[in-house]
Amino acid sequence: MTRPETAVALFKQGFSCSQAILAAFAKDLGLDRATALRVASGFGGGMGRMGETCGAVTGAIMVLGLKHGSAAADDRQAKELTYARVQEFVRQFTGRHQTTRCKELLGLDISTAEGLSAAKEKNLFATQCPTYVKDAAEILERLLEPS
DSSP: OOHHHHHHHHHHHTOOHHHHHHHHHHGGGTOOHHHHHHHHGGGHHHHTTSSSBOHHHHHHHHHHHHHHOOSSTTOHHHHHHHHHHHHHHHHHHHHHHSOOBHHHHHTSOTTSHHHHHHHHHTTHHHHTHHHHHHHHHHHHHHHHSOO
């Protein structure tokens, strides 16, 4: 199974977008699946179901940080590389979906009881979110390929 397929499968099992993305790439980054799922758990639903940055995007940013990020305060090269990759990821994701905000992607504010209820009634989490997870994983795969 490809990483995009794995991410979608994890999402369909009930994990959030952010969990699905980070867990799908975790092994390749030296992170065990359980830790990845816990680390990413607060980022689902646009960060704690606030409808802000999509969990597929925040999960991808975590992956990029694990791959390219700095572990030393003075490692400017790693910081700049990470920022550049994050910006490129967001550019490509936005190119496909016009936004990275969960509220705008779903067309509803899931941070409210009414919005969450409407999203569930319209089955948006099953019909729209898998596309965002798949696209985020596909973009990540390309960005992680050796240049």
